[in-house]
Amino acid sequence: MEDIINIARELIKRDDIEAIIGYEKGRAPFQTVPFFARTPEDCDKLIMNSLCVNNLVSYINQFSGKVAIFVKPCDAKALVGLLQEHQIEREKLHIIGINCQGALNPKKLRNAIKGRMVKDWSINGDKIKVYYESGEEEFNIKDFLLDKCPACDTRTPPIYDELLGDEIKTADLPELLARVKELEKLPAAEKQQYWNEHFERCLRCYACVKICPLCYCERCFVENASPQWIDKSNNLKSNKAFHLIRAYHLAGRCIDCGECDRACPMDIPLRELNLKMRKSVEEHFNYVPGKDIDVPPPLSTFKKEDPQDFIR
Amino acid sequence: MEEKSAKTDWEPRIVGFVCNWCTYAGADLAGTSRLKYPPNVRLIRLPCTGAIDPLFIVKAFQSGADAVLVSGCHPNDCHYTSGNYHARRKLTVFKDLLEFTGLDPKRFWMSWISASEGQKFASFMEEIVTETKKLGPLKGYNN
Numbered sequence: 001m002e003d004i005i006n007i008a009r010e011l012i013k014r015d016d017i018e019a020i021i022g023y024e025k026g027r028a029p030f031q032t033v034p035f036f037a038r039t040p041e042d043c044d045k046l047i048m049n050s051l052c053v054n055n056l057v058s059y060i061n062q063f064s065g066k067v068a069i070f071v072k073p074c075d076a077k078a079l080v081g082l083l084q085e086h087q088i089e090r091e092k093l094h095i096i097g098i099n100c101q102g103a104l105n106p107k108k109l110r111n112a113i114k115g116r117m118v119k120d121w122s123i124n125g126d127k128i129k130v131y132y133e134s135g136e137e138e139f140n141i142k143d144f145l146l147d148k149c150p151a152c153d154t155r156t157p158p159i160y161d162e163l164l165g166d167e168i169k170t171a172d173l174p175e176l177l178a179r180v181k182e183l184e185k186l187p188a189a190e191k192q193q194y195w196n197e198h199f200e201r202c203l204r205c206y207a208c209v210k211i212c213p214l215c216y217c218e219r220c221f222v223e224n225a226s227p228q229w230i231d232k233s234n235n236l237k238s239n240k241a242f243h244l245i246r247a248y249h250l251a252g253r254c255i256d257c258g259e260c261d262r263a264c265p266m267d268i269p270l271r272e273l274n275l276k277m278r279k280s281v282e283e284h285f286n287y288v289p290g291k292d293i294d295v296p297p298p299l300s301t302f303k304k305e306d307p308q309d310f311i312r
Numbered sequence: 313m314e315e316k317s318a319k320t321d322w323e324p325r326i327v328g329f330v331c332n333w334c335t336y337a338g339a340d341l342a343g344t345s346r347l348k349y350p351p352n353v354r355l356i357r358l359p360c361t362g363a364i365d366p367l368f369i370v371k372a373f374q375s376g377a378d379a380v381l382v383s384g385c386h387p388n389d390c391h392y393t394s395g396n397y398h399a400r401r402k403l404t405v406f407k408d409l410l411e412f413t414g415l416d417p418k419r420f421w422m423s424w425i426s427a428s429e430g431q432k433f434a435s436f437m438e439e440i441v442t443e444t445k446k447l448g449p450l451k452g453y454n455n
Contacts, residue, residue, distance in 0.1 A: 192414025221367065237374050237454055241374060245367055247409055248405070248409055303397075310404070
């Protein structure tokens with residue numbers, strides 16, 4: 001924690017840096033919230049731990065000047081996507097890379113404390129300590145990881161100006177696409193039932209759209225009134241259309257930060273749709289998002305020899 | 313929907329999104345050559361397959377199409393040089409998504425049919441209608 005505060009204090013003294021984007025402790029238990037430090041005193045509030053889950057790159061364009069930003073590998077992958085699509089200027093960024101061994105799911109933790117009042121919490125190594133009104137309890141971090149984390153192959157950000165700590169290599173990961181492959185094996189009718197049941201529950205609050213670092217259109221197709229693609233009312237027909245097109249718009253772009261999954265109040269498995277798109281793009285066009293700024297996104301380019309087995 | 317499928321005289325409704333320069337002309341040739349093909353196909357003419365947003369396809373299914381066809385110029389023949397290549401990429405992944413969410417693969421078709429392939433157009437429509445009749449009315453999109 002000392003390091004990030006020292007780094008931030010040095011950076012904010014520079015004339016060219018308008019703000020530092022990081023995290024501070026939130027008011028709810030196990031909550032951290034995005035924080036913009038503008039003065040050296042602000043910097044003392046900055047924290048960095050495995051409960052810092054929000055993807056911060058969505059906030060960059062709120063600033064006109066240069067900003068410094070703390071990025072986990074997920075945030076950095078989203079940055080790569082935004083830089084590829086020319087949504088952010090590289091010169092206006094100072095990127096401080098943070099290694100990540102997996103982030104915690106605050107929902108899972110809140111379930112584990114069984115409604116008791118939490119006074120405070122702290123993270124030390126691979127343990128999280130929870131202080132109640134009376135007594136305390138310790139949990140193992142690895143039991144509370146977000147679904148995306150165990151299979152993640154990026155522990156060090158793919159892009160940074162300075163990195164805290166040394167690069168981390170990974171090995172022996174569980175398969176990322178295991179769940180997608182499982183779903184693919186279902187007969188068509190069961191797939192339809194599985195998804196329609198999920199789509200039916202959707203409230204269309206658009207939290208998944210708002211939180212997604214790569215959903216940056218100023219006007220979303222769901223807002224369009226002429227033609228109106230999606231009903232204003234909540235029904236399976238429109239929910240399904242929304243989810244299909246949302247997932248399709250992220251094909252070859254979604255970097256699997258899992259923020260949509262985390263933001264969804266109805267626990268709709270949005271990541272499964274996104275991962276299916278990731279698999280499809282990798283199979284057909286041999287492309288994995290969030291790695292290389294200089295390669296154009298797969299759906300904005302083509303090759304003459306692209307596969308076309310299904311075309312007659 | 314249940315009622316509809318119980319009717320023996322149910323006829324499938326096919327929506328075809330076709331490009332102005334190749335497949336629409338191909339369909340025209342099928343007509344002027346007096347070739348017979350089933351009247352279940354409703355063609356929607358667009359400037360290019362590259363102009364097809366997957367939203368059109370979802371909308372067609374929602375509005376009662378039992379199968380959707382997208383057809384345009386052969387690779388290298390696009391009037392706008394590369395529209396069909398872009399369409400190919402986009403619809404390859406979108407087809408995967410439709411199948412992943414439970415659409416039968418035989419309800420979404422794509423083809424390259426040129427202005428001189430009236431015969432191919434007629435026989436392809438015949439095939440789509442036959443296959444769709446086997447599958448019955450589409451469920452799960454428009455309720």
